[in-house]
Amino acid sequence: MGIIRFLAIAGLIWFGWRTLNNWLKERNSSLEKDRNPSLQADEFSDILEEDPVCGKLVPRSQAVRLEIYGRVFYFCSKECCETFRKEKGEES
Ligand SMILES: [Zn+2]
Numbered sequence: 001m002g003i004i005r006f007l008a009i010a011g012l013i014w015f016g017w018r019t020l021n022n023w024l025k026e027r028n029s030s031l032e033k034d035r036n037p038s039l040q041a042d043e044f045s046d047i048l049e050e051d052p053v054c055g056k057l058v059p060r061s062q063a064v065r066l067e068i069y070g071r072v073f074y075f076c077s078k079e080c081c082e083t084f085r086k087e088k089g090e091e092s
Pocket of ligand 1: 051053054055056075076077080
């Protein structure tokens with residue numbers, strides 16, 4: 001076995017070990033987030049909904065929810081929700 005082949009194998013082992021270490025570190029930090037209740041949100045937390053009034057994107061967990069005509073709308077604030085409801089009310 002030549003020295004070059006030996007170095008290549010050593011390099012591969014080192015690279016694999018480093019990758020595994022990084023992966024474990026990332027995994028640990030995400031587990032810490034899961035354990036922290038303040039960072040824990042419901043399963044829809046990262047789904048963004050577009051506010052139909054102002055066009056802002058709001059995470060579902062923080063949005064103001066309105067069910068109207070069998071549809072669910074999400075708003076960035078109560079003000080937008082009220083505006084939307086008034087507009088819908090005028091239409092019908
Ligand atoms: Zn809005």
